[in-house]
Every structure is written in structure tokens, then in C-alpha cells.
Amino acid sequence: MSTAADVRLDPAAKVPMKVNAFEAARQGNTQLLPLFPYQGAGDIVPCVAALASDGKGMHIGYFVHTNAVDEVGVSFGSTGRIRSGDVFVGHKSHGVGGDSDQAFFAVLVITQRQFESGDQPEGVTFQCEKCATELFRYDFDGGLSDEESRGDLLPLPSLKGSNDAAMMLNTDEAKRTCKSCGHVTQPFPLHIWGWGHYMRRTGITSNARRALVEAAQS
Ligand SMILES: [Zn+2]
Numbered sequence: 308m309s310t311a312a313d314v315r316l317d318p319a320a321k322v323p324m325k326v327n328a329f330e331a332a333r334q335g336n337t338q339l340l341p342l343f344p345y346q347g348a349g350d351i352v353p354c355v356a357a358l359a360s361d362g363k364g365m366h367i368g369y370f371v372h373t374n375a376v377d378e379v380g381v382s383f384g385s386t387g388r389i390r391s392g393d394v395f396v397g398h399k400s401h402g403v404g405g406d407s408d409q410a411f412f413a414v415l416v417i418t419q420r421q422f423e424s425g426d427q428p429e430g431v432t433f434q435c436e437k438c439a440t441e442l443f444r445y446d447f448d449g450g451l452s453d454e455e456s457r458g459d460l461l462p463l464p465s466l467k468g469s470n471d472a473a474m475m476l477n478t479d480e481a482k483r484t485c486k487s488c489g490h491v492t493q494p495f496p497l498h499i500w501g502w503g504h505y506m507r508r509t510g511i512t513s514n515a516r517r518a519l520v521e522a523a524q525s
Pocket residue numbers: 435436437438439440485486487488489490
């Protein structure tokens with residue numbers, strides 16, 4: 308049986324793998340959790356997300372995601388705007404999240420195919436929660452080379468970029484202050500998105516894996 312670690316240790320291996328999206332969603336530490344260890348050039352990268360609102364003013368947060376590649380979404384069970392079983396392709400620049408006055412839940416698998424080569428521009432934009440004026444945009448390269456994706460356990464660039472963007476927004480009130488209406492938007496609720504957990508655990512896991520490889524070689 309192949310495990311994610313085996314696959315990463317053997318650069319030639321890219322064996323088919325399968326995963327239960329519900330199990331992954333239940334155990335995931337982040338929104339947009341990659342389901343498979345293939346995140347390099349040309350790879351198809353399905354990621355699972357689990358979002359919900361109580362419809363009573365719960366602050367989920369909202370941002371505009373700009374991607375160079377198409378994202379195909381599949382609902383594995385949802386209420387509200389997205390129906391169970393829906394398949395959708397969003398605009399390359401699309402809203403993500405959003406507070407709702409109606410209760411909903413959604414387990415979604417969002418899949419994108421990485422570019423074969425070159426930069427893969429991606430961006431996260433936060434808006435004023437009162438008047439929707441752009442507050443702050445952060446751009447990054449959404450691609451990993453095949454070598455990068457098979458070496459150290461690097462984070463999916465979408466997750467690192469989104470986490471970096473939200474941290475910059477949250478730690479700088481000037482970035483959250485609207486130039487149009489003066490409103491100070493509340494910090495982005497990172498605890499709901501989990502990107503920080505994913506980044507921390509990615510760092511720990513990467514160190515541990517390196518330590519094990521070194522121990523085996525000594
Ligand atoms: Zn405003």
C-alpha cells in the first residue's frame with residue numbers, strides 16, 4: 308500500500324490514490340485541504356473544504372480569490388446557495404466565503420490543475436465589509452515545481468498565500484481601514500479557515516520527516 312510519504316520519497320512514483328472526501332473533511336485542519344500529495348507542475352489538485360454558518364450573524368469572512376487556473380467545484384452535500392451534487396466552475400476571480408443570514412453548510416471539493424511550467428499568478432483581495440471598496444490585495448505564485456512538490460513537505464501555495472494575506476490584514480489596522488468610507492473592517496476569522504494550523508503542522512511535519520530521513524542515513 309502506498310502512503311503519501313512513500314510517494315514523496317520516490318520521485319518517479321505518482322501512483323493513483325483514493326480518499327474519502329467526508330473522512331478528509333472531518334479530519335482536515337484547514338479549508339482547501341489537498342486530498343493527495345501531488346501538487347507539482349501539471350498535477351490535478353483536488354482540495355476539500357467544509358464551511359457552515361448558523362445564520363445568526365456568524366462571522367465567516369469573505370475574500371476575492373483570483374486564480375490563473377480554472378477551479379471546478381463539486382458539492383458533496385450542502386444546503387443554501389449550493390445544492391448537494393452541484394458541479395460548478397467559477398470565474399477566475401470569484402468571491403469565497405461570505406456572511407449569511409441563512410444557516411447553511413457545505414462540504415466541497417475544489418479541483419484545479421497546476422500549470423505545466425512558468426508562474427501561476429494568484430491573489431487574495433479583502434474588501435471593506437461596509438462598502439466593498441478594495442482594502443488590500445496580496446499576489447503570489449500559486450505553482451510548485453515538480454521537484455519542490457516531491458522534496459520537502461511544502462505547503463500548497465494557495466494556502467500559504469491566503470494565510471500570509473490574512474495575517475497581514477489582521478495585524479495592520481491601516482490595511483483594514485477603508486479609504487472610501489473610513490470603516491475599520493473586523494479581522495479576518497482565520498480560526499474558521501485553519502490556514503495557520505495547516506502552516507504550523509506543515510512546518511512540524513516537514514522537520515520531522517527530514518529528521519527521520521537523516522536518522523536513517525546516519
Ligand atoms: Zn468602506
